[in-house]
Amino acid sequence: MIELEGLTKRYGEKTAVDRLTFSVRPGVVTGFLGPNGAGKSTTMRMMLGLDSPTSGHVRIDGKRYDQLQEPLNHIGALLEAKSVHGGRTAYNHLLCLAQSNGIPDRRVDAVLDMVGLASVAKKRPKGFSLGMGQRLGIAAALLGDPRIVMFDEPVNGLDPEGIHWVRNLMQQLAAEGRTVFVSSHLMSEMSVTAEHLVVIGQGRLMADTSMADFIAENSRTYVRVRTPEPERLRDALHATGVNAVAADDGSLEVDGQPAARIGDVAAQHRVVLHELSPQNASLEEAFMRLTAESVEYHAHTAAQGQPPGPAPGQSQPPGGDRPTQQWGTGWKEGR
Amino acid sequence: MSTPYAQQPPPSPVPTPPGHAPHPPYTAPPGGGYSSPIPVTRAHLGHALASEWTKIRSVRSTVWTLGIMFMLVVGIGLLTAVGLDSEGDGYIDMPLLAGGLFGLMLGQICVITLGVLVITSEYGTGMIRTTLTACPRRGRVLAAKALVFFLLAFVTTTLACTLTAMIQSSMLGGRTVSPEDPVGEAVRDSIRNGELIATSDEWLDATVGAGLYVALLGLLSLAVGAMLRHSAGAITTMMGAVLLPPILSAFMIGESLEGVRDALLDYSPLNGLATLYGVPMSDEVNASGWPLLGVLAVITAVAVGAAAALINTRDV
Numbered sequence: 001m002i003e004l005e006g007l008t009k010r011y012g013e014k015t016a017v018d019r020l021t022f023s024v025r026p027g028v029v030t031g032f033l034g035p036n037g038a039g040k041s042t043t044m045r046m047m048l049g050l051d052s053p054t055s056g057h058v059r060i061d062g063k064r065y066d067q068l069q070e071p072l073n074h075i076g077a078l079l080e081a082k083s084v085h086g087g088r089t090a091y092n093h094l095l096c097l098a099q100s101n102g103i104p105d106r107r108v109d110a111v112l113d114m115v116g117l118a119s120v121a122k123k124r125p126k127g128f129s130l131g132m133g134q135r136l137g138i139a140a141a142l143l144g145d146p147r148i149v150m151f152d153e154p155v156n157g158l159d160p161e162g163i164h165w166v167r168n169l170m171q172q173l174a175a176e177g178r179t180v181f182v183s184s185h186l187m188s189e190m191s192v193t194a195e196h197l198v199v200i201g202q203g204r205l206m207a208d209t210s211m212a213d214f215i216a217e218n219s220r221t222y223v224r225v226r227t228p229e230p231e232r233l234r235d236a237l238h239a240t241g242v243n244a245v246a247a248d249d250g251s252l253e254v255d256g257q258p259a260a261r262i263g264d265v266a267a268q269h270r271v272v273l274h275e276l277s278p279q280n281a282s283l284e285e286a287f288m289r290l291t292a293e294s295v296e297y298h299a300h301t302a303a304q305g306q307p308p309g310p311a312p313g314q315s316q317p318p319g320g321d322r323p324t325q326q327w328g329t330g331w332k333e334g335r
Numbered sequence: 336m337s338t339p340y341a342q343q344p345p346p347s348p349v350p351t352p353p354g355h356a357p358h359p360p361y362t363a364p365p366g367g368g369y370s371s372p373i374p375v376t377r378a379h380l381g382h383a384l385a386s387e388w389t390k391i392r393s394v395r396s397t398v399w400t401l402g403i404m405f406m407l408v409v410g411i412g413l414l415t416a417v418g419l420d421s422e423g424d425g426y427i428d429m430p431l432l433a434g435g436l437f438g439l440m441l442g443q444i445c446v447i448t449l450g451v452l453v454i455t456s457e458y459g460t461g462m463i464r465t466t467l468t469a470c471p472r473r474g475r476v477l478a479a480k481a482l483v484f485f486l487l488a489f490v491t492t493t494l495a496c497t498l499t500a501m502i503q504s505s506m507l508g509g510r511t512v513s514p515e516d517p518v519g520e521a522v523r524d525s526i527r528n529g530e531l532i533a534t535s536d537e538w539l540d541a542t543v544g545a546g547l548y549v550a551l552l553g554l555l556s557l558a559v560g561a562m563l564r565h566s567a568g569a570i571t572t573m574m575g576a577v578l579l580p581p582i583l584s585a586f587m588i589g590e591s592l593e594g595v596r597d598a599l600l601d602y603s604p605l606n607g608l609a610t611l612y613g614v615p616m617s618d619e620v621n622a623s624g625w626p627l628l629g630v631l632a633v634i635t636a637v638a639v640g641a642a643a644a645l646i647n648t649r650d651v
């Protein structure tokens with residue numbers, strides 16, 4: 001169990017983490033989502049007592065991090081950057097960590113085995129690939145068989161097989177009753193791993209919700225229709241009380257109707273259809289919409305490349321107060 | 336919320352290490368969640384010391400710096416002895432064991448480098464974050480690092496110095512000094528029955544004294560490294576502290592600067608070492624090296640204290 005209360009971190013003028021209050025519960029994978037620079041890593045460093053908060057606090061199983069007697073047994077963390085001395089062999093790296101917490105040596109071999117690094121135990125991480133480095137970090141996190149595991153972007157640099165492995169590992173750890181807290185900026189990744197979701201943008205809490213609720217509220221289903229006679233079809237649909245909206249690419253989008261019904265109407269009016277396909281708006285889009293106004297580093301692309309939602313820069317006057325009504329505020333109220 | 340806590344007892348933990356006793360029946364810790372079958376030990380300084388010992392012995396920089404130090408001290412000591420031996424009897428102005436000084440003047444740079452690297456390499460690689468999550472008592476980490484490094488540096492330097500002193504003594508000892516031979520002021524006390532010998536004080540100074548001095552200098556480097564958190568910066572700072580005073584004093588010409596010049600020479604780290612070998616850079620030929628060693632110890636203690644205070648307040 002991790003509890004944050006009013007956690008705030010300022011670097012000079014910049015507020016990296018802004019009054020975060022939420023808790024991470026055992027037994028489920030909690031995804032920690034936010035765009036680049038949202039403050040995920042900073043929050044995690046404060047949870048681990050590495051950075052001290054400007055205000056607010058974090059409690060790990062009810063205690064401050066530095067009050068933990070055997071920290072590795074409470075919490076294991078994979079940090080953002082490879083936090084490993086490149087010249088010390090994988091085995092010795094894990095051994096020195098184990099020794100500092102009085103963990104028996106045989107546990108080192110066990111975790112090396114578990115992450116599949118047993119064959120390179122005597123090699124220096126300097127020569128490790130990105131994926132091997134991540135595995136070594138995960139081995140270190142599991143060393144103390146901790147009740148809480150915290151992974152900062154664990155799938156970074158992993159191949160599909162590695163991603164699959166991390167995914168299963170996290171779910172297994174959660175199924176064992178552990179608290180699993182994992183950050184990512186990929187909604188799609190989280191939607192298959194996490195059961196609970198905490199979204200931040202520019203350091204502020206945007207959503208704290210279960211994945212199922214997030215999907216239910218954000219996955220818009222609609223039917224896309226393509227036809228050489230869009231006007232005729234639109235009128236025909238309109239006559240039956242169905243609203244079709246013209247999309248940018250010339251297709252029609254129909255909300256809340258089964259595809260069959262639209263096909264029937266088209267057939268009745270002898271309108272030729274080139275496409276009739278049910279669509280799901282991606283969760284990625286929902287996530288982008290949620291954090292759109294808080295995204296810090298925008299690529300300068302044409303307007304059509306922007307996610308739906310208020311254009312950044314418009315909704316937030318430079319240096320001004322944050323908008324009172326935000327995407328995501330409804331999440332918290334809805335609970 | 337819709338997501339329930341895991342209510343069933345968890346399956347056995349991910350691995351079952353060979354030879355591991357079946358774990359005790361699961362008891363839910365307060366607040367629910369997972370409980371590990373691995374025996375939990377309260378971590379203390381002993382654990383931190385074991386950890387730091389593993390760290391220092393498992394990187395190449397330790398082997399390199401201490402190996403080179405050893406070779407410099409013993410090698411140059413041997414060359415010095417050979418050179419002095421070939422001069423034969425005659426004018427003697429150097430105590431018997433003083434030949435060990437030159438190698439150690441270079442060798443101490445290796446110890447300084449290692450002292451800095453022990454801490455700055457952790458900042459450079461990001462390892463410090465891993466270290467501090469495993470042991471959030473930062474003072475304990477620093478103390479363990481300091482202790483392990485200091486003991487290692489002291490033992491290896493003292494060994495190298497002792498070996499060198501034995502070489503000097505066996506090759507140069509027993510040179511006869513007849514009463515009419517001119518003898519330097521520095522060695523007047525070391526002539527017994529017309530032979531040049533090393534007194535037990537000289538032995539102590541040239542072995543344990545020198546080892547202690549260099550190990551303290553290394554510990555000071557570690558503290559400076561902990562404060563600056565940057566390898567090159569800290570090594571440069573320490574080099575400056577060791578080499579600059581004698582160089583600066585060479586520029587202090589004139590009566591008015593005489594006080595400054597003398598102070599620079601008297602308190603320069605090189606002079607501390609030279610005094611231990613009985614060949615001080617200042618005019619006080621018979622000065623003891625131990626007061627300077629005490630000064631270094633005080634400075635080092637202050638620096639380590641400052642480093643401990645800083646490490647506790649800064650983000651990593």
Ligand SMILES: Nc1ncnc2c1ncn2[C@@H]1O[C@H](COP(=O)(O)OP(=O)(O)OP(=O)(O)O)[C@@H](O)[C@H]1O
Nearest residue numbers: 011014016034035036037038039040041042043185
């Ligand atoms: N030590 C620091 N000094 C100054 N600013 C910092 C520092 N660390 C982080 N920041 C700033 O705080 C903000 C949050 O950074 P953080 O690394 O926590 O984001 P993140 O959510 O992990 O992003 P990413 O997805 O890119 O990893 C950024 O704007 C960053 O520039």
Ligand SMILES: [Mg+2]
Nearest residue numbers: 040041042080
């Ligand atoms: Mg990050």
